[in-house]
Amino acid sequence: MDARHLLTSVxxxxxxxxxxxxxxxxxxxADVVPHxxxxxxxGDCARHPMRTHxxxxxxxxxxxxxxxxxxxxxxxxxxxxxxxxxAGEPRQALAIAATPPDTSGALLVIVTADALPPSEAARELARRWWDLVSLQVAERAANQTPSAFASNRFVASERTRAIAELTEAHSATLTSILGALRSPGLDDATARTTATGLAVAALIDLRAATDLDRSLTEESAGAAFDRLADKLLPLTRYSEVSLELAGPRERERxxxxxxxxxxxxxxxxxxxxxxxQGGIGRIRAGWEAADSELRISVRDDGxxxxxxxxxxxxxxxxxVDALGGELTIDAVPQWGTTVTATLPLTPLEGPRPGPLDTLNPRELEVxxxxxxxxxxxxxxEHLHISEHTVKFHVANILEKLEVGSRTEAAAVAHTMGLAPVA
Known part of the structure; x- marks a missing residue:
């Protein structure tokens, strides 16, 4: 791979x-490690911690x-x-772990195309590329749009809830199976031993899934603040501004x-x-994790x-608003500025459905x-359906949108940005 092609690929x-x-x-x-x-x-993307290709x-x-x-x-x-x-079977793979500064780390697994081990040069090249990619993934996770932050938060909390519910349900079922198979009234010892081993393994897998999801969607308040400190300290290292950092008292929260x-x-x-602004002598930044919210304060003497x-x-x-929080700015001439924010630690409610969310695909077309x-x-004629079917869909649309006429339904469509299709 020549230098120009390599740079283009990167x-x-x-x-x-x-x-x-x-x-x-x-x-x-592909040419370095056939796969x-x-x-x-x-651990830096709560919404999609795992991806495959x-x-x-x-x-x-x-x-x-x-x-x-x-x-x-x-x-x-x-x-x-x-x-x-x-994928449920033993397979040959090359695995590379990377933890660039201020990231939670990332793992790349390459399921190789043959059993021959990649050369040392190929492994090293793949490792360096993955270092770059994992750093980019972390940077994007830390600099998302407000809507992406809110969406990720909701999806992560829903995934955690679903996994917890499934784990409890399966745990109860498998525990019952174990009780039956361990009963002294059963004579087939081999069957009991095999079934017990499988059931225990399933329980371990389910609990591991819950623990894994928690590790990918949460971090301790202390560790999170330390990552912030590593980013902030270089900003004032060579200036006359004193930066004071006050981390959360409950570091393990x-x-x-x-x-x-x-x-x-x-x-x-x-x-x-x-x-x-200029004219700053001191900035103090602090976090405090309360029962249901994270409180943030940044104050200067400017x-x-x-x-x-x-x-x-x-x-x-x-x-902050996208995450259900609140941010305030308190600026007093000659006394400085204080920026405070509160971010809820409890799961967000799902987005409320809009008027068009109640319609099925065919009704949207109509x-x-x-x-x-x-x-x-x-x-x-346009949708290749009968006129009677159209009347049926129109009646449903008026009822679901809670409007009294076709004109009102059309107005809702325009208001909600549903583009007409000629």
Missing amino acids: FTVLSAPPGEILAPLSRML RALAMLT GQAALTERITSTELARLGSRVDVGVPWFGTAPL AVPADVANAARAVVRSAVLTMLD PGTLAADTFVLHRLAEL LQQLALGRRNRQIA
Whole structure:
């Protein structure tokens, strides 16, 4: 691979959307480590901690529990090659763990195309590439839009709830099975031993899945604040501004990963904005984890002229609001500025359904035609359905949207941004 092609490939991988980063990485690795599938597990993305790419027969069956178990055998910076359970069967794989500064770490598993071990040069090249990719994944997770923070938080909390419920249900079932199989009234000792071993293994897997999900979607308040400190201290190392950092007293308190990311973004942006004012001698930033919220405070001793409508502070207010929190700016001339924020630690409620969310796909198509002003006959011809069926759909649409006429339904479609299809 010549230098120009290599740089182009690296740029393509690093500029790919978060959900599509494995596809260009697979193309870049193809000649270095021939493979059938790639899988990644990261602690810096709460919404999608595991992603896969490659042959569907593998990617659809690889589990996060398998990756986590393999990851426990891999040392950071030392690529591992061997046989590991993946997609339900022992497979040859190259595993690479990376923990760039201020990240939770990421694991790349390459299911190789043959049993021949990759050369040392190939392993080292793959390791360096993965270091770059994992750093990019972490940076994007820490600098998401407000809507992405809110979406990730909701999805992560729902996934945790679902896994917990499934774990409890399966645990109860398997515990009952174990009780029956251990009964002295059963004579087939071999069957009991085999079934007991399988049931215990299933329980362990389920509990491991819950523990894994918690580790990927939460971090301790102390560790989260330490990651922030590592980012902030270099900002004032060579200036006359004194930076005081007050970490949370309850360092072991669990904080959702996306709340921690948002909190770091709030403090980092507030400190940078304060430094831009000039005339600053001291900045104090602190966190405190209460029962249901994370409280953030950043205070300076500057001119006290920062306004809440400053672009950066306005964007921070949007980010905090997206997570169900609140941000306030208290600027007192000659006394300094205090930026405070509260972020809820409890799971967010799901987004409320909009008027169009109650309609099925066919009803949406009919509504799009109504928005064009078409009559039933025209709609029937366009959608290749009977006029009677159109009438049925129109009646359902009016009832679901709680409107009294086709014109009102069309107005709802326009208001909600449903683009008419000619």
